[in-house]
Amino acid sequence: xxxxxxxxxxxxxxxxxxxxxxxxxxxxxxxxxxxxxxxxxxxxxxxxxxxxxxxxxxxxxxxxxxxxxxxxxxxxxxxxxxxxxxxxxxxxxxxxxxxxxxxxxxxxxxxxxxxxxxxxxxxxxxxxxxxxxxx
Numbered sequence: 612x613x614x615x616x617x618x619x620x621x622x623x624x625x626x627x628x629x630x631x632x633x634x635x636x637x638x639x640x641x642x643x644x645x646x647x648x649x650x651x652x653x654x655x656x657x658x659x660x661x662x663x664x665x666x667x668x669x670x671x672x673x674x675x676x677x678x679x680x681x682x683x684x685x686x687x688x689x690x691x692x693x694x695x696x697x698x699x700x701x702x703x704x705x706x707x708x709x710x711x712x713x714x715x716x717x718x719x720x721x722x723x724x725x726x727x728x729x730x731x732x733x734x735x736x737x738x739x740x741x742x743x744x745x746x
Contacts, residue, residue, distance in 0.1 A: 621658060625651045671715060681727045687715050694728040 672690030683692040700706040
């Protein structure tokens with residue numbers, strides 16, 4: 612039953628695509644069955660492929676082990692150095708830190724801020740008295 616439904620959907624899609632193609636391109640009547648067959652075959656192959664497209668192997672701009680230094684974090688997308696990576700990822704690649712970590716297979720605790728920068732910000736906050744209970 613499900614195979615019939617899928618085949619009917621493929622036939623409908625084929626008809627829509629061929630109709631749009633023929634209305635915008637000159638096609639000899641004798642070529643029409645070949646066009647229909649080619650479109651149907653292409654759709655059949657596309658639908659029989661796994662639900663997920665083949666994931667091509669990602670190659671980072673720099674090895675992951677070298678991407679975190681005390682002074683900066685190096686973006687695996689483009690190899691640029693940053694003290695904080697979050698804004699760069701959102702503005703240039705529309706990625707959240709979680710999406711970035713997932714994309715590159717990084718652990719959930721992979722830093723988005725350079726270690727020395729994080730320590731300096733932490734020290735500044737402590738000197739200002741942030742994080743202490745009010746009395």
